Amino acid sequence: MSQSEIKSSFVELGNFLRQFSEEGNVKSASVLHNDLFFDDFANLIALSQSHNGWFTPEQVQFSVQSWAKALTEENLNQWLSNYDFSKIKPKKVGLILAGNIPLVGFHDFLSVLISEHDVLVKTSSNDQHLLKFLAKYLISIQPKLNSKITFAEGKLEGFDAVIATGSNNTARYFEFYFKDKPSIIRKNRNSVAVLDGTESHEDLVNLGKDIFRYFGLGCRNVSKIFVPKGYNFDTFFNAMYEYRDVIQYEKYANNYDYNKAVFLMSNFQLLDNAFLTIKEDVSYASPISSVFYECYEDLEEIQFRLNADAEQIQCVVSKNLIPNSVAFGQTQQPKLWDYADNVDTLAFLNSL
Structure with a gap:
């Protein structure tokens, strides 16, 4: 499956997400597969707080809109332009995701797929539904993705590399357990x-x-x-x-x-x-x-x-007091190339 096909699927996902905001949900006739997914996603947003008391509709909608703004062809092209994916041999990359904020693991999910690897996802018990729904939408847009996306219900097994996010305590466990695999282990920040x-x-x-x-x-x-x-x-x-x-x-x-x-x-x-x-x-x-x-x-x-x-x-x-600081009000709207822990995820995936 080509990177251009994967990229196009995420652009379509961005179009889908753009319909859901704090101002209200507005269905667009140009968005693919709305008949199958629009109402269900609106209901999922409304019910998210019942799954996790911190996930109010407003907070979920903000996250959704942040990703809608990020998932444009222009942004994806700018992000990917710094990497050469010509030598990629697809590997299975395991993700252990956090669940502190809505869709917090989406960037890792996107990074693995856009670099043409297969993804094996272990979601947090605090955020089990949103990413799985978006994965279903992606597969409906591009059925070839079905073989590249797997959600692990039990123990994470059968992977070639791993990206794991947790606390400082769990990071020590991850570092021991995954010591024989290429890995990115994220801690508290x-x-x-x-x-x-x-x-x-x-x-x-x-x-x-x-x-x-x-x-x-x-x-x-x-x-x-x-x-x-x-x-x-x-x-x-x-x-x-x-x-x-x-x-x-x-x-x-x-x-x-x-x-x-x-x-x-x-x-x-x-x-x-x-x-x-x-x-x-x-x-x-x-x-x-x-x-x-x-x-x-x-x-x-x-x-x-x-x-x-x-x-x-x-x-x-x-306010420009510290070199490379973020402007007020912008911390929760990172660009695709703003990597967690300043670890270049695509460079890691490109090295596998």
């Missing part, structure tokens, strides 16, 4: 923002997207901010007020109450606006409903620190 106090209200509102999207469960969510000594947090909290409705979600509210109580019982000093706590802490990984912060006096020291801790950090957000 967090994202940070660096502020200097000159950010506009709009900048900080956009930063709120990086903090609250997916309730803060993704590795691309900002969980820590670096601020200059003497920073006025009133400006920050005024911008965060735009996201006050997050406390209406029961699972988030429960985490807010619990984590705030733990902090207070430990006599930690907190800043609090009734739906988000801010705590001074050297760690990068803050609990749900909380953001850690550290004060700095010298930006160069922060740059040195971030470079030294690069293996713990997924994204750095700033």
Whole structure:
């Protein structure tokens, strides 16, 4: 099966996904196989929260729209143009996927297939339905894909290479279990923002997207901010007020109450606006409903620190304060060539 055929299938998938957004689902007559899939996918989005309480329709629709924007022929061509696939000999690549945010493993799924390998997928129990549905749609567009896509119900077996995503603890297990196979093993990572106090209200509102999207469960969510000594947090909290409705979600509210109580019982000093706590802490990984912060006096020291801790950090957000940082509000809309953990997945797959 040629790469051009596979690419065309994903372009059609992008057209299909473009119909589903937070503004509403709008059926397009030009989209293939809508008669078979449109209503079922709309229902799946509506029911996703019953499968995973964090997967509200709004969060799933955001993920779907992000992939709809990514899966264009122009984007795919730009992404693939840096690689030579002429020597690929198809292998079976196992994927062990996380389930923290909707379709979090889709990029690995896409990467394996677009590089002409076969994919063997072990989904997370927290996200079992969305990717399987999209795989069915792809197969309906291009039946040849049926032999290239397998979902493992039990133990992952019979693969030539593996890409596994999990916690720092599970990563140690993965590294031992897959020691004899070519592999990419992903661990915990967090994202940070660096502020200097000159950010506009709009900048900080956009930063709120990086903090609250997916309730803060993704590795691309900002969980820590670096601020200059003497920073006025009133400006920050005024911008965060735009996201006050997050406390209406029961699972988030429960985490807010619990984590705030733990902090207070430990006599930690907190800043609090009734739906988000801010705590001074050297760690990068803050609990749900909380953001850690550290004060700095010298930006160069922060740059040195971030470079030294690069293996713990997924994204750095700033207003051009840090080289190669991501703009406010953009962490959850990566390009196809923005690789998780900065590990080039296509280069790995091309080397098999």
